[in-house]
Amino acid sequence: MSELRSRAMLARLIGFATVSRDSNLELIEFVRDYLHELGVDCELIYNAERTKANLLATVGPRVAGGIVLSGHTDVVPVDGQAWTVEPFRLSEAGGKLYGRGTADMKGYLASVLAAVPMFLASPLKRPVHLAFSYDEEVGCLGVRGLLEVLPQRIPAPALCLIGEPTELKPVLGHKGKLAMRCHVHGAPCHSAYAPYGVNAIEQAARLIGRLGEIGTRLAEPQHHDERFDPAYSTVQVGVISGGTALNIVPEDCRFDFEVRALPDFAPEAVADELQNYAEQTLLPAMQAVKADTSIRFEKISAYPGLATPADSAAARLIAQLCGSDEFSTVAFGTEGGLFDQAGIASVVCGPGSMDQGHKPDEFVSVDQMAACDRLMDRLAAYLSESEHP
Secondary structure, three states: OOOOOOHHHHHHHHOOOOEOOOOOHHHHHHHHHHHHHOOOOEEEEEOOOOOOEEEEEEEOOOOOOOEEEEEEOOEOOOOOOOOOOOOOOOEEEOOEEEOOOHHHHHHHHHHHHHOHHHHHHOOOOOOEEEEEEOOOOOOOOOHHHHHHHHHHHOOOOOEEEEOOOEOOOOEEEEOEEEEEEEEEEOEOOEHHHHHHOEOHHHHHHHHHHHHHHHHHHHOOHHHOOOOOOOOOOEEEEEEEEEOOOOOEOOOEEEEEEEEEEOOOOOOHHHHHHHHHHHHHHHHHHHHHHOOOOEEEEEEEEEEOOEEOOOOOHHHHHHHHHHOOOOOEEEOOOOOHHHHHHOOOOEEEOOOOEOOOOOOOOOEEEHHHHHHHHHHHHHHHHHHOOOOOO
């Protein structure tokens, strides 16, 4: 079997258990030291607690028109999953490389890092920028700090390539997301006197029912965009908790809901409609029973959708690099919408498939990793050209 350029780097990255709830500094410091040994300067952009960091580095001349290679370093937990291999140690069988994050998305990071010596040896006319983030899996949180400093750190790039797993097919769009939490505070009493209390669970149920009605409206054909699957914005409640005993009218109830929004739909409209329903319809009746009852909404996380035009320079460039203009969309979100919102044209293209992401025995195929390594070669060749189309 021919040697895979990125295999050793992937093994190192998988060995860092960078679950989002934990620090990513051990991995980030390894990458920093690796780059320094190659003569590449980099900057760490820390969170407020200095327990996590983004990494930014540039290879090549500091001129405009470069390419940002962006990926997140965190992975989802393995708790409760039936793994048959060690999740934080790379293993191989049947042409597949197993480990947590192989597909989502340390495979891409490994290919990028393994290509750095090749980038350094190439006569680059435009730079490659490495932008590695933290806490993508919990709402695209970390990259925001990186984007705040990016305009002062690098000349305007031509493209950001988000390496989420797409089987190296060019993706131009994905939905945005808004995650919200609703707290309902009622008035408890003995269940024999239920009409004299305010049942927080019942009020939450009314709110959840209204969310269902909103979701039904969003699914109507006039709101469809057939590039996406599902072809419409969706609403769902994923977590609910409340009550203490059957014979006590519950004082509190909490539920979490999310909106997965088409790029041209503002998901805040759903939260606004629900809040108006709470304030205008539910709260007056609740507070007529007891004045200190309440309904409170809290944003958990949000990120924008992505809709890069198929006739844009960014789309033409990723088609050239991938050898395909069969553009598509994905159901999952990425940091691409935030890069795009910051004025950097973005596309999504990386090795592996999200069908394997977040699952036990996650893997990326050797063939996909080899193809991503070749993509890096083509990128170096493109950036070494004197004239760009």
